[in-house]
Amino acid sequence: MIISHDVDGPEGAPAVVLLHSSVCDRRMWDPQWKPLVGAGYRVVRADFRSCGESPVGSAPYSDVGDVLDLLDHLGIGQASLVGSSYGGRVALGVAWLRSERVSALALLCPGRPGQVAGPQMRAFGAAEDELLEAGDLDGAAALNVRTWLGPDATEEVRELVGRMQRGNFEAGLTEGAGDFGLPEPEAVLSAVTARALVVSGAHDLPDFRRIVAEVAAGLPNARALDLPWAGHLPSLERPAEITALLREFLADTAPA
Secondary structure (H helix, E strand, O other): OOOOEEEEOOOOOOEEEEEOOOOOOHHHHHHHHHHHHHOOOEEEEEOOOOOOOOOOOOOOOOHHHHHHHHHHHHOOOOEEEEEEOHHHHHHHHHHHHOHHHEEEEEEEOOOOOOOOOOHHHHHHHHHHHHHHHOOOHHHHHHHHHHHHOOOOOOHHHHHHHHHHHHHHHHHOOOOOOOOOOOOOHHHHHHHOOOEEEEEEEOOOOHHHHHHHHHHHHHOOOEEEEEEOOOOOOHHHHOHHHHHHHHHHHHHHHOOO
16 A cells, blocks of 8 residues: 655655654645755655555554655655654664665654653553543543644644644554564664754653654764754744754755
8 A cells, every 4th residue: 555645846856755743644744845845855745554644554564664665656766754753763764674765864853663651651641541542532632732742833733733633543543563673773773874863852751852862872873953942843833943954954965
């Protein structure tokens, strides 16, 4: 199955693939989509299974494998990957499994293969589970909005994230087998040679700030950047600022 996606930009231009957070779907990249196309890139954004317009998986699958299948389907041999949260975790899996397919990584508050939840994430997960078990999808979506968006997010963005998350709940969100076949986390990170930008948010959960620090320290060719204003989804919180950051990073690593 080829996951639902959009693609725009000139054939043969350097490819950029946008991988969304599991709280969202590919609409989270609306602010970055056209500016990156306008900068001369061939830009792809996709919905992981059970998110947005991609159906729930009916058999064992891998989100990493789905991304690689999509690249093959589109005839893209190599791409820069931009991943938010869970999308960053998938991007790292792709870069480990097929390093020759990844020219650069921009990781915004990423997860990582093999991550273990700390106390804050366990508390969040328990509160979310309680709401979902009670059938309160609106309450569970609102909990995610409060947890993952920083103070600079507009009301419009909060409403969008709530709609995306509720839609994922309705579909029966599963994260597939994003870590399927990967070795220990340290081995994954140390083997990823692509130049990387790893972004953290000062208002993110302590669990993710720890994970992001581990990712930045474990990648051989990474630059870490902490954003004092950001929560967990900075591309939605200050979209123009993140768009400019991505364009600057890509211009240095994969110029159009």
